[in-house]
Amino acid sequence: MLTGALIAGVIFGLYFTLVGLGLNLVFGVMRIVNLAHGDVLMLGGIAAWALFSAFGLHPVVTAFLVLAVFLLAGLPVYYAVVPRLLRSRDAEMLSLILFFGISQMIEAVTTIAIGATERSLPPRLMGVGPIILLGTRLPKAWFYSAAVSAVAVLAVYFYLYRTRLGTLTRAVMVSRDEALATGIDVNLVSAIAFGISLALAGIAGVFAPFIMGSITPNMGVALNITAFAVIVVGTLGNPVGTILGGIIYGVSVMLMQTYLSSWANLLPNLLLIAVLLVRPEGILGRKTRRA
């Protein structure tokens, strides 16, 4: 059972890397906490359900559409909300309140639009039956989701370290003021990072029905807590640390389900408290915090 829990935890955790990745990117670049991140993820799931129900669109195709649409949608949302927020005296704290409000709005509007009940996609779309890894039976969808997550992590890494825009983004991550002083269009760089963050959340949402069984308009808040735990464990502001955070979260969940199942929902909060008390800078620490 221990081996099974560890293997399942790593694969499961890779998906949660994707869940936390965008949130960490936004924090790294803008030093704000997007508490509507989980709701954006939910919208990705709703998009997958709606496009499949209406046009029979496969979720992988939807993932590409979501990538484009959410990325573009992030730009106006950024300009409407974030620069004003960053001019305030305590942007980090105010961002919590503002994005919590946005989160509630998204949940309410979605509930009005489609109702509050569970929505899902047929399991056959990702292939029915398990993949057996070292004797552990895991759904095929987990491997596809983990693969998408790995591709997303590599793409973010490539963007940050192999493109000019990525270099500028890292400059903003190190110091927004200095980047501004050197003539970087800080708002454009941040807006693109914000769009990428929404796109990553949206893609994670497309695969959510296969990982979480179904999607509901109210799932955002719980996902925010999980995503927050993942990035705090991995190191806030360090997108690469999210991989570690995701895997630690996944393995911990599976171990809890195996040995102490009744308490499994306490896990994100326990991880948050433990890391903040023992190593507040996150497991990867300060040296790697700023790109």
Place this chain on the structure above:
Amino acid sequence: MKSKLLALLMLAAVAIAPARAQQAPSEIRIGQLYASSGPYASISMPVYDAFKLWVDEVNAKGGVAMQAFGGKRIPIKLISYDDQSSTATAATLYNQLITQDHVDLLVADSGSVLTSVGVPIAKEHKQFLFDVSGTGAAFFSEDNPYIALMADPVSTIWPHYISDFLNDEGYKEGIRTVAILYSTNDFTGTQAAALKGFFERDKKVKVIYYQGVPTSTSNYTVLINNIAAQNPDAVLELGYVGNDIAFLRNLQDSGNQFRFVFSIYAGTEMEEIEKNVGVSAMKNIFSYVPASNYEYKAEEGMSQKEFKAAWEKKYPPGSGVAFGANAIYGYMTGVVVQKTLETTRSLRQMDIHDAVFGLSGKLKTLDGTFELRKDGAQIGEVTPLGQLQEAGKDKLDLIAVYPPDLAHGKAILGK
């Protein structure tokens, strides 16, 4: 002397007449909570929508004819609030309905979790609580006369056909071990404990896995693998709608197979589960057979077919809330409320209590026979055990398979 007596009588008549007229209220205020969002929305909204359907039906006739007011028809005013599946919000709103809105009758939200906070509040304020489907055993005690369970049997009784079947027909077919996986809340926790007790008492089928998981659990893959490692013959998964969706999907994805698998909502909210997990993941799953799939002869209110037609007229398919057991529970609660109002001596809460308990064993609705234990627990509407059996391509029927006197077919156990 005669004229004095006549004058006295006339005086008494004049004094009583206005008092009687004042006693008849212009409306009956019924307070109810519902959850339009959150994890319990899928069991709450059908109850609420069905109850509203009953209110509209009654008000279209001018209201409820109350014997207490000389048979006068009095319209219903429904005061309802959205607790958003939050017990904290529900507690505040139960209080508000009692102390601010001064409702005459109080109807709980659906399910044990959102009812649990209403029970002590209603008791404290001596307000009778129409508990729609909060089946947690802890809600009912003989020192609390202010509660009665409308639909669904109390959790300690409800699952006994499962253990009876496994100990009887299952045992004959070689079922020896069972795994019980439940969500840790009043509803499923009590059922799980009751089942464990039944198996331990009967000493035939052995419980080899007994684990609780948080109600928020949305992934069961590792839990299913852990259960499979114990190699049980039967698996009983007791959860809410979201739990059952995740469990059934993960079970199919894992490729693990058990001879007998039970899930509460595969049958009780069949439409909702089918749309999320698909027919193939539900095939041969055992479940309760609710009144939405089993026709009881209704002597009061609409029959199941009439109610379904009325439901589909008011809430056409695709409008958001699926027809299922919870819709029946909401309407059935309306029927009990109606009979209570018709027969109560007054709107005093103990008179309401007496009227509700006066219906026990006599009221037959589309949900079966309404029968209460002394403490208010429902003991009459015990649902048969059913199985989702193939009925053509991509179609399943929920067939009652146990007990034999209620069965419509034979159970198919896995190899």
